Amino acid sequence: xxxxxxxxxxxxxxxxxxxxxxxxxxxxxxxxxxxxxxxxxxxxxxxxxxxxxxxxxxxxxxxxxxxxxxxxxxxxxxxxxxxxxxxxxxxxxxxxxxxxxxxxxxxxxxxxxxxxxxxxxxxxxxxxxxxxxxxxxxxxxxxxxxxxxxxxxxxxxxxxxxxxxxxxxxxxxxxxxxxxxxxxxxxxxxxxxxxxxxxxxxxxxxxxxxxxxxxxxxxxxxxxxxxxxxxxxxxxxxxxxxxxxxxxxxxx
Amino acid sequence: xxxxxxxxxxxxxxxxxxxxxxxxxxxxxxxxxxxxxxxxxxxxxxxxxxxxxxxxxxxxxxxxxxxxxxxxxxxxxxxxxxxxxxxxxxxxxxxxxxxxxxxxxxxxxxxxxxxxxxxxxxxxxxxxxxxxxxxxxxxxxxxxxxxxxxxxxxxxxxxxxxxxxxxxxxxxxxxxxxxxxxxxxxxxxxxxxxxxxxxxxxxxxxxxxxxxxxxxxxxxxxxxxxxxxxxxxxxxxxxxxxxxxxxxxxxxxx
Numbered sequence: 001x002x003x004x005x006x007x008x009x010x011x012x013x014x015x016x017x018x019x020x021x022x023x024x025x026x027x028x029x030x031x032x033x034x035x036x037x038x039x040x041x042x043x044x045x046x047x048x049x050x051x052x053x054x055x056x057x058x059x060x061x062x063x064x065x066x067x068x069x070x071x072x073x074x075x076x077x078x079x080x081x082x083x084x085x086x087x088x089x090x091x092x093x094x095x096x097x098x099x100x101x102x103x104x105x106x107x108x109x110x111x112x113x114x115x116x117x118x119x120x121x122x123x124x125x126x127x128x129x130x131x132x133x134x135x136x137x138x139x140x141x142x143x144x145x146x147x148x149x150x151x152x153x154x155x156x157x158x159x160x161x162x163x164x165x166x167x168x169x170x171x172x173x174x175x176x177x178x179x180x181x182x183x184x185x186x187x188x189x190x191x192x193x194x195x196x197x198x199x200x201x202x203x204x205x206x207x208x209x210x211x212x213x214x215x216x217x218x219x220x221x222x223x224x225x226x227x228x229x230x231x232x233x234x235x236x237x238x239x240x241x242x243x244x245x246x247x248x249x250x251x252x
Numbered sequence: 253x254x255x256x257x258x259x260x261x262x263x264x265x266x267x268x269x270x271x272x273x274x275x276x277x278x279x280x281x282x283x284x285x286x287x288x289x290x291x292x293x294x295x296x297x298x299x300x301x302x303x304x305x306x307x308x309x310x311x312x313x314x315x316x317x318x319x320x321x322x323x324x325x326x327x328x329x330x331x332x333x334x335x336x337x338x339x340x341x342x343x344x345x346x347x348x349x350x351x352x353x354x355x356x357x358x359x360x361x362x363x364x365x366x367x368x369x370x371x372x373x374x375x376x377x378x379x380x381x382x383x384x385x386x387x388x389x390x391x392x393x394x395x396x397x398x399x400x401x402x403x404x405x406x407x408x409x410x411x412x413x414x415x416x417x418x419x420x421x422x423x424x425x426x427x428x429x430x431x432x433x434x435x436x437x438x439x440x441x442x443x444x445x446x447x448x449x450x451x452x453x454x455x456x457x458x459x460x461x462x463x464x465x466x467x468x469x470x471x472x473x474x475x476x477x478x479x480x481x482x483x484x485x486x487x488x489x490x491x492x493x494x495x496x497x498x499x500x501x502x503x504x505x506x
Contacts, residue, residue: 150338153306153326154352154403164355168342243342 033215042219050204051223057200058224061117062189065124066182073129073181074174077136078167087137098130102188106195120192127188128181135177139170168243175239179232186228258317259284259407259439260305265314267300274300276464278314282407286455287433287440291447291497293504297465298443299335299411305441306332306409318407328356331400333410337392339384345371346380348395352403363402370398374428390421401436410442414449422449427481429453447501451493452484459497461504469500 017035024034033041045051080087106123113119143166151165167174193202201220208216260282267275274297282288290298303309305316307326315322318329331352339348346367347354353363371377374394384392393413400408414422430453433440444450450457451473459469476487484490 144338146334146336146338147340149303149308150332150334151351151355153308153330153332154355154399155326155328156355160355165340168340171342 031212031214033218037215038218038222041213041215042223045204045216045219051201051220054200054204054220055227058189058193058202059200061120061124061192062185064117065121065188066128066185068121069125069128069132069181069185070178072125073132073177074136077133077174077177078140078162078170080133080137081140081170082162082166091134091137094130094133097126098134102127103191103195106191110196115197119196120189123192123196124185124188127191128185131184132174132177132181135180136170136174139173139177140166142173143169171239171243175235179235182231182235183228186224186231190224257284258282259319260441261317261320262301262305263315263317265301265304265316266312267297267304267309268312273464275304275311276466278465278467280458280467282439282441283456284439285437287429287442287453288456288458289442289444289450289454290458290460291444291450292460292465293462293501294445296460296462298445298460301460301465302409302411302441302443306330308332328403329405330407330409331403331405333393333396333400333408333413335412335415337384337389337396337416339392339395341384344381344383345376345387345395348384349398349402352399356403366402367398370402371395373401374398388421390417390425393417393425405438407439407441410440412443412445415445426452430481447494447497451490451497457497459500471497 021035024032024037042051076090080090102123105126109119109122113122147165147169148161151161156164190202190205193200194206198206201224204220205217208214208220258281262278262280262282265275265278266273278297278301280301290301292298300309304311305318307316307323307330310324317323318327321329323329340351343351346364349371350358350363350367353366358366368377368380371380374397376391376394376398379387379391384395387395393416396413414425417425426449429440429442432438433453433455442450442453455472455477457471457473458467459471460466461468471493473489473493476484476490479487
């Protein structure tokens with residue numbers, strides 16, 4: 001079975017990269033390099049170490065922002081889910097944040113926090129946090145009442161109800177929110193580098209676009225997608241490790 | 253009967269949900285070491301009464317005594333078996349069974365030893381590390397039962413525990429329950445809507461009538477209690493009791 005799913009994954013990759021290669025060779029646009037040109041540009045960047053230097057820059061606001069969003073977001077989400085008053089107070093903010101076009105806020109953020117790491121981290125946070133908070137609070141509110149009753153009848157304290165029932169029970173949806181939040185965080189990190197000051201991978205993208213070095217530009221975009229996929233896979237591993245029984249969905 | 257022989261006493265309990273009167277002036281005694289069924293049509297408040305005894309719901313008025321102690325919250329003297337099993341899907345069978353002890357801060361190796369003993373007793377040995385989704389409905393309820401037994405409370409509260417399992421499993425459960433009542437020195441309070449089930453397993457049956465809920469009758473089937481599991485279902489007193497209860501309840505079933 002593992003071999004079969006692996007071979008299907010490989011087939012899927014070959015199909016997509018093949019389509020990329022063919023459509024580029026058919027000459028749609030001179031600014032659209034072939035798959036192999038892009039990969040050799042990526043290889044050059046790896047050899048020269050340029051890509052690692054770039055990621056050292058890009059990962060700073062990304063990792064810091066994602067970590068802040070995760071802990072703060074899950075914390076606020078649990079609180080919102082537990083307290084109706086806090087829900088009324090805080091939920092509207094995150095619902096508006098989720099629907100607002102963030103790019104429009106970037107000039108304001110620059111005015112407030114300058115063009116350094118703080119602003120970029122802030123952009124990552126406001127991209128990632130709303131979905132984490134909203135998913136977490138929704139999941140906490142939907143904890144099966146029979147599980148809460150069960151824990152109370154076996155003498156759980158309020159704290160134990162939260163830690164041993166509500167959070168584990170909400171974890172699948174919390175992790176779904178984290179996955180969406182992390183993807184949004186990636187968008188935020190690149191957006192910040194394109195919009196605020198060109199550094200890291202955003203710098204490679206905008207510089208190679210200006211110098212018409214399209215293979216490098218696509219190589220940088222490709223690398224960020226690969227990194228995002230790896231990130232999400234790691235997150236999934238963490239979830240499987242923490243909550244083994246959740247693998248098979250929800251039935252009680 | 254003096255109060256020392258009653259494990260649980262419910263005295264003049266009222267329960268209102270807003271304007272709706274769910275229980276009115278309910279008074280009922282549950283003798284020690286016996287199984288008492290709360291039987292009645294749906295909406296008669298039997299689960300409400302059970303949850304008030306468990307301390308999961310506050311009574312609007314009135315008192316509940318467990319071993320002559322007034323109780324208003326859940327306590328170590330009562331354990332609950334849930335209709336929908338209420339197992340934690342993220343936890344293995346052994347952690348689910350040991351959960352009551354985990355909340356009582358029993359250390360891990362000790363509580364797992366106790367849990368293993370009860371997992372074997374309910375016939376689930378070999379499934380310690382399975383997860384609830386890997387078990388059938390009947391096996392899940394066995395986990396729920398083992399969890400309630402492992403905290404060793406003198407009173408066991410069972411809320412329609414067999415209503416979500418199939419008919420064959422249900423019969424087996426009823427027979428196992430008779431053994432359990434005989435062998436464990438515990439008091440059982442058993443909510444059911446099945447007349448046959450109530451008559452089959454109970455030492456005492458309290459028939460509740462709805463709107464507002466009240467005890468209409470207490471029946472103590474005695475003649476066939478010592479017969480073996482198979483002959484009870486053919487016993488004439490058993491059949492007459494079932495018939496009699498149905499006659500008094502039928503007018504309340506719409």
